[in-house]
Amino acid sequence: MAEPIYTVASDSETTGEDRSAPIFPEIAVGIDIGTSQCSIAFWNGSQVELLKNTRNQKIMRSYVTFKDDTPSGGVINELSHEYDMLSGAAIFNMKRLIGRVDTDPVVHASKSLPFLVQTLDIGVRPFVAALVNNVWRSTTPEEVLAIFLVELKMMAEHQLKRPIRNVVLTIPVSFSRFQLTRVERACAMAGLQVRLMPEPTAVALLYAQQQQQQAVHENMGSGSEKIALIFNMGAGYCDVAVSATGGGVSQIKALAGSPIGGEDLLQNTMKYLLPNVESIFSHRGIDEIRRMGLLRVATQDAIHKLSFQSSVQIDVNLGNGSKLCKVLSREEFEMVNSEVFEKCKNLVNQCLHDARVGIDDLSDVVVVGGCSNIPKIRSLLMQKSKKKALYEGMNPLEAAVSGAALEGAVASGIADPFGSLDLLSIQATPLAIGIRADGNSFIPIIPKNTTMPARKELVFTTVKDNQSEALIVVYEGEETRAEENHLLGYFKIIGIPPAPKGLPEITICMDIDSSNMLRVLAGARLPGAHHPATPFMEVKMPTVDDGHGWCAEALHGKYGAAMDLVSLQKKS
Amino acid sequence: MISAFSPLTLPPLPARFSPREFTHVRFRPPQAFSATATASSTAYATRENTALPYLNLQRMPSYTSLYDVLGLPTEASFQEIKSAYRRLARVSHPDVAAIDRKDSSANDFMKIHAAYSTLSDPEKRADYDRKLLRRCRPVASVRMASGFTGYTRRNWETDQCW
Numbered sequence: 206m207a208e209p210i211y212t213v214a215s216d217s218e219t220t221g222e223d224r225s226a227p228i229f230p231e232i233a234v235g236i237d238i239g240t241s242q243c244s245i246a247f248w249n250g251s252q253v254e255l256l257k258n259t260r261n262q263k264i265m266r267s268y269v270t271f272k273d274d275t276p277s278g279g280v281i282n283e284l285s286h287e288y289d290m291l292s293g294a295a296i297f298n299m300k301r302l303i304g305r306v307d308t309d310p311v312v313h314a315s316k317s318l319p320f321l322v323q324t325l326d327i328g329v330r331p332f333v334a335a336l337v338n339n340v341w342r343s344t345t346p347e348e349v350l351a352i353f354l355v356e357l358k359m360m361a362e363h364q365l366k367r368p369i370r371n372v373v374l375t376i377p378v379s380f381s382r383f384q385l386t387r388v389e390r391a392c393a394m395a396g397l398q399v400r401l402m403p404e405p406t407a408v409a410l411l412y413a414q415q416q417q418q419q420a421v422h423e424n425m426g427s428g429s430e431k432i433a434l435i436f437n438m439g440a441g442y443c444d445v446a447v448s449a450t451g452g453g454v455s456q457i458k459a460l461a462g463s464p465i466g467g468e469d470l471l472q473n474t475m476k477y478l479l480p481n482v483e484s485i486f487s488h489r490g491i492d493e494i495r496r497m498g499l500l501r502v503a504t505q506d507a508i509h510k511l512s513f514q515s516s517v518q519i520d521v522n523l524g525n526g527s528k529l530c531k532v533l534s535r536e537e538f539e540m541v542n543s544e545v546f547e548k549c550k551n552l553v554n555q556c557l558h559d560a561r562v563g564i565d566d567l568s569d570v571v572v573v574g575g576c577s578n579i580p581k582i583r584s585l586l587m588q589k590s591k592k593k594a595l596y597e598g599m600n601p602l603e604a605a606v607s608g609a610a611l612e613g614a615v616a617s618g619i620a621d622p623f624g625s626l627d628l629l630s631i632q633a634t635p636l637a638i639g640i641r642a643d644g645n646s647f648i649p650i651i652p653k654n655t656t657m658p659a660r661k662e663l664v665f666t667t668v669k670d671n672q673s674e675a676l677i678v679v680y681e682g683e684e685t686r687a688e689e690n691h692l693l694g695y696f697k698i699i700g701i702p703p704a705p706k707g708l709p710e711i712t713i714c715m716d717i718d719s720s721n722m723l724r725v726l727a728g729a730r731l732p733g734a735h736h737p738a739t740p741f742m743e744v745k746m747p748t749v750d751d752g753h754g755w756c757a758e759a760l761h762g763k764y765g766a767a768m769d770l771v772s773l774q775k776k777s
Numbered sequence: 778m779i780s781a782f783s784p785l786t787l788p789p790l791p792a793r794f795s796p797r798e799f800t801h802v803r804f805r806p807p808q809a810f811s812a813t814a815t816a817s818s819t820a821y822a823t824r825e826n827t828a829l830p831y832l833n834l835q836r837m838p839s840y841t842s843l844y845d846v847l848g849l850p851t852e853a854s855f856q857e858i859k860s861a862y863r864r865l866a867r868v869s870h871p872d873v874a875a876i877d878r879k880d881s882s883a884n885d886f887m888k889i890h891a892a893y894s895t896l897s898d899p900e901k902r903a904d905y906d907r908k909l910l911r912r913c914r915p916v917a918s919v920r921m922a923s924g925f926t927g928y929t930r931r932n933w934e935t936d937q938c939w
Contacts, residue, residue, distance in 0.1 A: 430859055454863040616872055629867055656890050658871060658883040719871030719883045 232617045233371035233400065234361055235407070235609025238353050240300040240441025240468060242575065243267045243280070244606045245357045247365065248614035252625070253411075253607045256364055264602050268297035269349045271335040271342055278349075280356035291319045291498020293336030293491065296349050298468060300377075301441045303346035303391070304384030306753070307331040311464045317472060317482070319498045321489060328755040336494065347391040354395035372397050373609040373616070375404045377442035378462025378635045381681050381691035382723060383747045400616060401721070403635055405435040405446035406457050407608030408573055408599075410630045412448070413455035414611055415598050421624065431568035432458075433596070436553065436586055437605065438576035440467040445552045447560035453624075457633040459560035459654045461552045467508075467576050470542050475504050477541040478519065478531060496523045503529070511535050512578040539581050546581055553589055559654050564589075569596040577601040632657045638715055638723065640665075641678040641687035641757075642770040650715045653683060657721065662714035665770040671703045675711055676768035677727055678757065679746055688757050693723075694748030695760065697768065700739035701729045708732065711770060723747075842909055846892035851906070855897060862893040 234247040242264050246255045255263040258280055266279035271294050298318055305312050307324035312331045316322045321341050323332040334341035354372075361369050376388060385401055392399040412433050420429075430451040437444045444462040448455050476482055479500060486497045503521040510517040516534040523529060539546065557564070570590045576582055583595060599607070614621075615628050633656050637649035642665055651661045667675065675698045682690025701709050714726040723746045728737040749756065844851050847861040867873060869889055874882035895901045 449859075451859065452863045452867070454866055456863075456866075627867075629870055629873055631866060631870065656894075658887060660887060 231367070231371065232619055233373050233613030234369055235373045235375070235606050235611070235613050236354070236357055237375045237404070237407075237606035237609060238267055238300065238350060239439045239575070240298050240466060241267055241439070242602070243353055243357065244603065245361055246603070246606045246610035247361065248610055248619065248626075251621070251623070253610045255603055255606065256361055258360060266297070267300070267353060268295045269335075269344075269352045270295045271337045271344070273337070276344075276348075276352055278352045278356045280353065280360055291495065291501060293320050293494040296320055296333065296335050296344060298441065299333075299346040299349040301464060301468065302331065302333065303350060304381070304387035305331070306751075314469070314472065317475075317486065317497065319494045319501065328753065330751050336491065339491070347387055347394065350388065350391035351394035354392060354397060358395060358397065370396070370398055371400075371613065371617070373400045373402050373407075373613040375407050375605045375609050376401045377464070378403045378405065378444040378446070378460045379442060379464055381636065382638075382693055383691055383749055383753075386747055400612070402609055402612055402630075403444065403446070403460060403462075403632075404439075404442075404574075404605045405437045405444045405460065405462075406448070406455070406630055406632060407606075407612060408435050408437055408571060408604045409433065409446055409448035409450070409455045409457060409608070410611050410628060411599060411604055411608035412569070412571055412596075413450045413453055413630070414625065414628055416450050417453040417627065418625065432562055432566045433569045433571055434553070434557065434562075434567050434586075434590060435571045435573070436549075436577075436582075437572075437574045438466055438549065438582060439574040440576075442466050443549055443552060443576075445556040447556050447562050453628045454631065455629070456631040456656075457654075458562065459556045460633060460635045461556040461559070462635060463548060463552055465545055465548050469545050470508060470538075470576070470579075471501070471504055473541050473545065474508060474533070474538060475500055477537070478504060478529060478533070479523075492524065496525070499523055500529070507533055508538065511538050512580060535580070542581075546585060549582065550585055550589065553586065564591050567592070571596040571599070571604075573599065573601040573604040575602065632721075634659065634717070636681045636691075637683060638679070638681045638693070638717075640713055640770070641680060643772055644766075644769070645687050647680050647682065647685060647687045647690050648772055650713060651717065657717050658719050660714065660716045662712055664773040665711045665713060666773040667701060667704070667706050667709050667711070668766065668769045668771055670706050672706065672709075672768070673701050673703070674699050674768050675701060675729070675770050676760065676764060677713065677725065677742075677770075678760065679725055679744075692749055692753055692757055693746045694725075694744065695756070696725075696727075696742060696744050696748070698727050698729055698739075698742060702731050702738045704731055707771075707773075709738075710773060843892035843896055843905065846888055847896065851909070853896075855899075858893065858896050862889065862897070865889045 232248055234245055235253075236245050237243060244255055244264050246253050257263050258265055269276050269278045298315060301311055301315055302322070306328045307330065308326050308328050312322065312324060316324070320336065321332070321334040323334075330345070332343060333345060334343045336342075358369050372392070374388065374392065376385065380388070388401060389399060412435070416431055430449055433448050433450060435446040435448065441464060442462060443465045444460070446460050447458045449458055450456070479485070482500070486493045499521055500523060503519055507517045507519050511533070516532055519529060519531045519533055521529045567590050570586050570592055572583060572586055572595050578601070586595060587593065611626070611628060612630060614626050615630075619626055621627070633654045634651055635653070637653040638651045639647055639649035642648045648663065650663050651659050655661070665675075676695060677698060678687065678695040679693040680687055680690035681693050684690050698711060701711065708731065709729055710732055711727065711729045716724045716726065718724070725744045725746055726741055728741040729739065730737045842851070844853065847853075847858060847865065849857060849861050853861070866886065866889065869882050869885040871882045871886065895905050
């Protein structure tokens with residue numbers, strides 16, 4: 206047998222690379238910071254429980270108010286009236302902005318929010334500012350997120366009487382790995398170690414636990430598998446998952462997500478009610494912000510009412526003698542938002558298709574999130590799934606955070622005597638990861654919906670005779686053109702042995718480890734050679750920082766196709 | 778059963794990959810799985826090699842087929858394949874594996890998942906079953922088809938363990 210191996214602890218376990226250490230020494234809490242609402246839940250020893258703030262709220266508003274010196278968030282801070290939130294001093298919807306550059310359409314759509322979102326359209330982060338004592342004070346989405354996290358952490362520490370260091374935080378499916386680094390940055394600012402979990406997969410885990418408990422209760426074996434369609438739509442994002450559940454194991458078969466949500470419904474409706482809304486508010490004076498806020502609150506209120514009644518009377522005084530009086534019907538609301546609903550339907554179709562699951566295979570359809578009460582959303586999912594009823598077993602606003610708390614308990618290694626934590630969530634990649642090759646194409650190496658941990662490789666070759674260097678540009682996404690995907694990073698392979706084009710074998714391997722860390726490995730050799738020509742390259746991704754929006758263009762401008770690669774067709 | 782690859786073929790070991798507990802996992806023979814839902818830690822043999830966790834240079838346990846990976850007979854039903862996968866995932870997935878074998882468990886889990894994804898798909902399974910019957914393709918040719926030596930073993934989809 207082999208000699209025992211003397212081991213030295215890996216550097217990555219002891220340095221600040223916290224996400225390579227997913228093992229929680231104490232039970233991690235679950236946190237859901239949505240675009241408009243946030244909540245925190247924990248495993249209390251027998252079940253998941255949501256914490257309440259001093260105002261007895263389990264679901265708190267996701268905003269931060271900047272006043273004088275200290276910003277305060279919606280967890281602790283109490284607003285005398287919702288309109289206070291619209292004075293220009295309150296920053297919200299930051300989940301839609303985090304990790305996005307100022308050329309992103311989602312950032313542009315956020316410019317109608319009642320505070321300052323400025324863009325220069327050069328691929329840098331947008332400028333975000335709150336109005337404090339008539340001064341625009343700059344902030345960042347990371348800072349705002351960190352403030353929520355600190356407030357939630359303090360609240361939990363106070364109530365649970367223990368320090369909170371580890372959290373499972375839910376994230377939208379469509380977040381790129383670059384966006385995840387920004388979320389991790391916010392967590393680090395708040396002094397938290399984090400495990401990130403896509404929202405619908407957290408819901409899927411809660412579903413798996415409920416099914417498991419039911420199976421135990423009914424004394425059934427855990428052999429039967431249930432396929433669930435999970436639809437989660439909040440203010441900022443719409444996410445869909447298909448999971449196969451059995452014996453407490455939730456296996457994610459497919460994911461689909463898009464930054465569409467209640468905020469789009471709200472903005473479309475505002476535009477419908479007041480067609481020149483953008484020009485009215487373009488100056489961003491205190492008065493405009495107030496009027497924009499008034500319209501926003503009135504529209505939001507109307508949309509809520511339309512979930513339970515067929516029409517609603519809107520009466521709002523916008524100041525300056527202008528007044529909006531209108532009856533809005535549910536049909537009108539559905540008409541002005543038909544594009545959003547169409548996108549929702551497409552996401553469901555795509556997810557079912559990717560999961561290779563038929564309508565008849567679906568055991569349950571779970572609809573959660575802030576938009577789950579909207580009649581059109583419910584009817585759309587019932588139609589699509591040919592079901593007469595949707596799954597009723599969970600609170601739509603608490604499902605994601607509860608699933609995150611379960612994951613926190615499971616990952617912390619807690620055992621439950623009744624088997625309530627005999628659970629496992631098997632995750633899949635929400636987006637494909639690959640490189641630019643074959644001209645300007647995106648060539649996925651790890652396809653979308655690959656079970657994680659994962660490791661895949663592809664072989665490429667040179668485009669020029671005696672090409673000694675190759676540029677590896679790593680992207681994440683689903684688009685065929687490379688630059689339409691999220692840029693994660695780039696590096697150069699050097700020392701490719703001189704050879705006619707098409708001969709050298711450049712192997713690109715991508716590895717996602719158990720802590721969701723992505724590494725890209727690259728090496729070049731000539732066919733038949735046993736040793737790589739030069740040392741391997743190993744690059745942790747993403748490497749890009751803020752303001753990377755134009756890096757790809759800059760690289761292209763500088764090098765053209767001189768360092769390109771093409772896929773090598775395997776001779777079978 | 779120590780693998781005999783030449784250390785020269787190894788890519789240089791980055792400093793932070795100082796050898797850790799890269800326990801190599803063995804599974805119990807198929808019949809052992811039928812009894813209980815969980816395979817205890819006794820199923821794991823002692824480590825036999827050290828390598829980069831992701832550059833899976835260490836030698837595979839010599840499974841004869843994907844069915845062996847899941848501990849199932851070749852005539853297993855799809856239901857049995859699914860249950861075996863879930864049962865093994867509950868033991869080998871890095872989220873639930875013991876702290877000292879997070880890295881090797883990722884490899885084990887990928888192997889189990891690869892076996893499951895082939896065998897749970899009727900078409901892929903039929904295809905695989907035909908190949909299994911012939912069972913004559915030399916390992917060397919599979920190796921050559923893929924990248925350089927260091928990487929070949931990681932291509933689960935095409936480079937199975939036989």
